Amino acid sequence: MTLRRVVVTGIGALTPIGNSAPDYWAGLKNGVSGAARITRFDPEKFRTQFACEVKNFNAEDHxxxxxxxxxxPFTQYALVVAEEAMKDSKLDLNAINLxxxxxxxxxxIGGLMTFQEEVRSYVNNDSTPRFxxxxxxxxxxDIxxxxxxxxxxxxxxxxVTVSAxxxxxxxxxxxLNYIRLGHMDVAISGGSEAAVTEAGMGGFNAMKALSERNDSPETASRPFDKDRDGFVLGEGASALILEEYEHAKARGAKIYAEIIxxxxxxDAHHITAPHPEGLGATNVMLNALADAKIKPEEVDYINVHGTSTPLGDISETLAIKKVFGDHAxxxxxxxxxxxxxxxxxxxxAIEAVACVMALEHGVIPPTINHFTDDDQLDNKLNLTFNKxxxxxxxxALSNTFGFGGHNTSIIFRKI
Structure with a gap:
């Protein structure tokens, strides 16, 4: 069976470093940190008092x-980026098969803020069940x-897919696969999250997953640095318009990249910790390369999961070396x-947009906040530090891994 080709014809982004795809890309190129003290609630009693919040967003502007x-908010973010991506794609809704x-x-997670506020309201009303x-x-x-x-x-x-x-x-x-197989010609795809809430911060703090570098939040997310101490919670959304190649070509669409x-x-290993030898990460990249029908040495750039956790960064680089050998x-x-x-x-989704923009502009966005090499990592790898x-x-290949041992890789090619 011949699979249909799938391309990206529109993008949208709402992130802690830019409220549109062009602004997000400018932030990435310039190495801007989106981390700062939390403004949405008073974080004084929390071990981590900072996050990467979306800034200058007013729902009533939209x-x-x-x-x-x-x-x-996670649904508001989704609608905003979907609108940006749709406008970018110039899709004519009267000219496509809906x-x-x-x-x-x-x-x-979905509507964590809603859940938190409704339960809080219930408790504060003498447990009278008014919701x-x-x-x-x-x-x-799924809303x-x-x-x-x-x-x-x-x-x-x-x-909606839920895999952490x-x-x-x-x-x-x-x-990608629904379009390949002919079930769709066009898709709006991406993701949104709005977990910078008391429940979100408290829950991740309880797991000891977050950085606690309250004295320097802007440098707290430091993947591959010796002194990394956990991830920084972020929020936002991105959308991509995916389209069957001939469908896009026939309407003269701008094509950013092909998803190949x-x-x-x-991992089948642990509910939160990655496999120490990167087994799942190795397999997922091999699976993506096989699906794309390309050789490892054809890949130029990897946007890694790279969360800034002590274990995760090590296991992912081990996996890259296993998959790519000397080409790493x-x-x-x-x-x-x-x-x-x-x-x-x-x-x-936001890292997919980063890959698409990197392909278009020929620029690798950096890993900022690198201060000290980690002897447990192979420092001969080009981790694009600071600039x-x-x-x-x-x-370009993008990795994303989730609690529960879920691993995904997706590959984009310049067209």
């Missing part, structure tokens, strides 16, 4: 007040794709989480 109140246009989205009638529709993760589908009239496949931090890469891979493969695997030293590798923080279920590097890039 929705009327009544409509905004019906949506959790029965073959779908929405496949990703979110690891907002929009509580459940605001909270459930994001539902809203997008309703807005654009897309009647094809419509669902791998969620939106899983969504992109699902969309995706891989999935499981020819690669540019970087973790854009050093700038955006970790957007959980939305991480894969963007210009390079011709034909193929």
């Amino acid at each position: 929705f009327d007040r009544k409509e905004a109140r019906k949506m959790d 029965d073959k246009a779908g929405v496949i989205w990703g979110s690891g 907002n009638p929009f509580f459940i529709p605001k909270m459930i993760a 994001s794709s539902g809203y997008i589908s309703i807005k654009y009239g897309f009647r094809g496949p419509n669902f 931090c791998a969620s939106s890469t899983n969504a992109l891979i699902d969309a 493969g995706g891989g999935m695997s499981a 030293y020819n690669l540019n590798i970087s973790s854009t989480k050093s700038m955006t923080g970790h957007l959980l279920g939305a991480a894969g 963007a590097q210009e390079r011709k890039i034909n193929v």
